[in-house]
Amino acid sequence: MYGAETQPFNLLCTCGRACFKARCTQGGTSTNCYNPLTIMRQTFTLLLLAFAAALSAQSEFKTTSALFGDLRARQIGPAVMSGRISCLAVNPEDATTVFVGAAGGGVWRTTSAGGQVQPVFDDHPQSIGAIAIAPSNTDVVYVGTGEPWTRNSISVGAGVFKSTNNGTKWKSIGLENTERIADISVHPEDENVLYVAAMGHLWDSNEERGVFKSVDGGANWEKVLYIDEDTGAANLAMDPNNPEVLYAAMWSHRRLPWTFDSGLHGKSGLYKTTDGGKTWNKLTNGLPDEKLGRIGVEVAPSNSNILYASVETGTNETKGMYRSEDAGASWKMIGRNQNTGIRPFYFSELEIDPNNPDIVAKCGLNGIISEDKGNIWRSFDPAVHSDFHDIWFDPANSKHILVGTDGGVYESYDRGYTFKMWMNLPVSQFYHVSVDNAKPYRVYGGLQDNGSWFAPATSAGGITNSDWKKTFGGDGFYSFRHPTKEHIVFSEYQGGKLVRFDERTGQAKSIPPYATTGEDPLRFNWNAPVHISKDGKRLYFGAQYLYRSSNDGDSWDRISPDLTTNDPEKQKQHLSGGLSIDNSTAENHTTIYVIAESPLDQNTVWAGTDDGNLQVTRNGGKTWAKVNENIPGLPANTWVTFVEPSPHDVNTAFVTFDGHRTGDMKTYLYKTTDGGKSWTDIADPYASGYSLSVRQDTENPDLLFLGTEFGLYISLDGGASWAPFNNNLPMVGIRAMVIQERESDLVMATHGRGIIILDDLEALRQLTPGITSKKFTFLKVKPAYLGSGTGMGMGDFGGSGTFVGPNQPRAARIMYYNQRRHMFGKMYVEVWKDGELLRTLPAGKGAGLNVVELPTSIEKPKAAPTNNRMALFGALSGPNLPAGVYDVKLIKGKETFETQIELTVEEGDVYGVAEREAQRKLLMQVYNDTEELAWIYDTYEKVEKQAEALMPEKKKVAEMAKMIAESAAKTKAGLVFLGGDFYVDEGARLREEMGNLYFDISTFPGKPSGSQMQEAKRIHDEMAKVKAEFESMLNTSVAALNEKLPEGQRISWPSKADFLAAESTGSDAGSQRQRWKSNTLWKSALANPLGETWVQLLH
């Protein structure tokens, strides 16, 4: 039957699977494919292949991203403290379009001046150095990755990216090995001509640095200014009036784990070209004649001769700001201020008012501005977060200023006297995360320059900025609540300043240990490790020694010798910084960085150090064994970033190492099963990003999570194979992870995108080789919980511009594994309760994990129209489904698979099953009355209209029809309120009374009040009267009229069942309602006109 072209194509053959022809593998023309023998051979081959694949599936299990299917992570923010912004770019034609580059949180775009911001760079490295919009075509945007503000915790980039559609889609255009891009200048008339300041590697030498030029939009690059492999371009300024003129700041610098050197071999300098980069001159006249460090330079857009430069030197008298009035030929030092020369590696950026060359602003610990050529400076609004990295002046109104700081973006309209914060940029940089066991559980963590905070993982209406509470300031790191003493939260700030915060009083007590007589001074890491045992009885804290406290930190026992290499060469924090000493504890080295007590044995404690020692004690600290030398393939002194003692086996542990601070970007992950004696490399050779954190699932020991600088990797087979998890999880550094055991949630601390939660570990736990070797398997799901009332009236009206983190959806979930994508025949889900079909839902069709969500409430009731707001809102949500077990059938082609799901009440819920059932029953009574009234109203209307339309010849019949029409109209009008203004001139009839009662009952999940029960009865009785009158009219006067009418003219109406079943005859659409509901619906529909795409595909 495959023979002839004219034969109808038969979809399903007897083998039961779709025997579509495979592509023409014989390489012949398409006619060959019509040869039945060829077809059969191919079909046979296909079957054979499928068979072989099925056989080998078990042995060749491999973790793939496709297996994760529908699982999506949830980004809960926060944005209340935002995070470090490295650069800003504003559309020169439309200042409401702004691109924000975050230090570790990607690129965000707003087209509404911050009213709404969106991340647009999630698929690429999240560390951003520079953004440039082409002035001649503002749809062209360039992004240079790799932050230029070279603090200790900085991330890395991967070159330059380009968008030709205003930032919606991005393409890599090269310079991948520059690691960080400090600046991009685009020719004002040619979007394809651009210059890039590449800083190059921070921690080692490399040649891909200096100034690069492209004349073809990034297809090809020429290195036009290069000094040496340790000197990069740190700033670039193009004269907007003559794009052949550019100024470049070259900077020699190097960072190592224990030190930073600005100035290095002394090759820093300021250079100028006047021929588009062909030749460069070093500018020296009037600039300090000594070793230079980081320089920032700008040309005044309103006068090309005027330039300002911030210059780092090693001399107090010469470091600071310089001005040139002859296009760089000579320079003079200008007025001083603490911020003109402060911390140049972090704050060298400056900006000149585009309309006035005498107004200049500079980034610093605080932003400063001068309105008199730099003689006198004033600070920007002190209410702005410290640490400024970029400033933008609005050319149309230069009092309008945007700044990017360590705490987000701020906007001023009075030249910097006051600033308002953008409260919707969740680019917070967490170092660590912990969870408690509250309901809902809370998430704790400390952030770069933004203190220590906590918030619930779920909150009514979403997790808002006001849900976050602060426990301590400074830079925050470890932060966690005491497992048994509810009022205590431990927090710390940089360099080992540990505190015990008492939530009852808001007071924090400093509790770090001090060095005793004869001991070396204590060396605490910038990010010093604190650990508490699961039972809360043992608190650990690490300097170079490990300390343990049994009284919540009031006193400490030292339980180790110096666990580090104690290399004196790496203990020169006080000398760190190069030209500008930068003794901030950020380069404290040879310190303990990780502490982890085995959850199975309090005497087994692991300690990892920043200089590569991995130590373990099996006797609570009496003796220690250094085990890193047994690790194959691990370079000496590689920083230990995370130790996960297995929750399943006391001898098993997983350890991540990170060598990026010496230029080694490899992903290191090792496992021991013998307490550290021997180690296996279980890292994914294809993973990208250095390793930061690892966790083993608390239930399925084969389920592993690895956090790298570029995202989350998951292994389903104990580390034999890994796959990146990309679903709503950007390429962001995952510094720490923790599993909330009760909820089976993986909670991640990202360094740039706040807290990200993967809610569904229960599904991943079941994706075992056994399950995935089968064609289709339902996964077990924990019971779904009945929701709360609709919570009307909650929330505030903060307007746009604040961030709200999403909650986990409350719907009941049906989950299954599908081995191959469903292609042929129907596939859908039916949900049954007590033998009755409740709902049909579309099924997920993809290969891998599929999640189908069943709403836990039924549709809202069909109701008669009203112009009363509360009555209308009242019936907008449907009653909950009753608690109990539901049968689920998944129909897939000819096969049906069955499972059950349970709907119940969360343990400890204030509103128990019985109370909720009482609420549901009463609500259902009002629901049924509401629908009955809708039907009666609709029927009255139909009767009225039909009777009116009748034109009987007989006068008596006409009289009867008229009376019926009038009576129907009158009765109908008595049932609902339709006059008024829908706001403050409203009335209430039966429809409205029902709506109001429905509202009152449905908004509270517990037992209804006695008054509500009474009112429901009254309404129900009233309905009985209405119904009796209605039936009487139909059975008497309407029936009598119909008898007089010939068939075909008789008055007719749908049965109640038909009325309710009809999808479109509901008459509940009042004007307010349309506005209310249509909004969200059409917002999404408009982006995606209905039908168009579908029709396209059908043919």
Next chain:
Amino acid sequence: MKKLFTLTLMLVFVTGLFAQKAPTAEEIAATYIENIGGADAWKALKATTMKGTASMQGMEFPISITAAEGDMQYVEVNVQGQKIVQAYDGETAWQIMPFQGITEPTEMPEDQAEQSKEMRFLSEFIDSKERGITLESVEGKEVEGTPTYGVRVTDEKGIDHTYYFDQEYMIPVMMASSVKSGPQKGAVVETYMSDYQEVEGLVVPMFMEVKFNGSTMQKMTFSEVVLNPEIDKAMFSMPKKD
């Protein structure tokens, strides 16, 4: 990091070597059309009507799509008693959108109309060359766990879609197209297709899902397909105002 990027690329390359040579766009088109019933059968078709349910943000509503020769189409959606229409008669695209206050048939704004005008009644994969449609092989990718071949379809009138074909069955799993205007201009909209069923010898996807930025925007399940329905072609044209 750089090294690792290179390694990943090499892997793709090596895998590519081991895999069989990918078919050309023309081979894919020919096999696909054959698999869904053959060019002759599709060319014989004058019109179709498909009815089903669209779901969006947890709400469901009935939808009906009629399409006919001459690239005409008429889409009707019923949302809570309100009738929404989008139609195109080969020349004029028009709509009724009560939720936007458009209660009378009104011409569509140009950017939306452009999308309607891109619809082709006859598959772009039939007689492509003669119709000025260019098929181009592009790199396939794994789509929801299914390995695919990519074919980009373009023409001078502005069509630009990329179809991803299941490598085994040679029918599309997903189609990617770009948003043409508005703030999301350039963003990729993905339409996933499945539940292919035979209707009088023709094979059509009875389920489609539109995803944007990885999130589902719409799902559509068709329950009824009528081939060559009796229709009055006037339905595609914007009714004249009284």
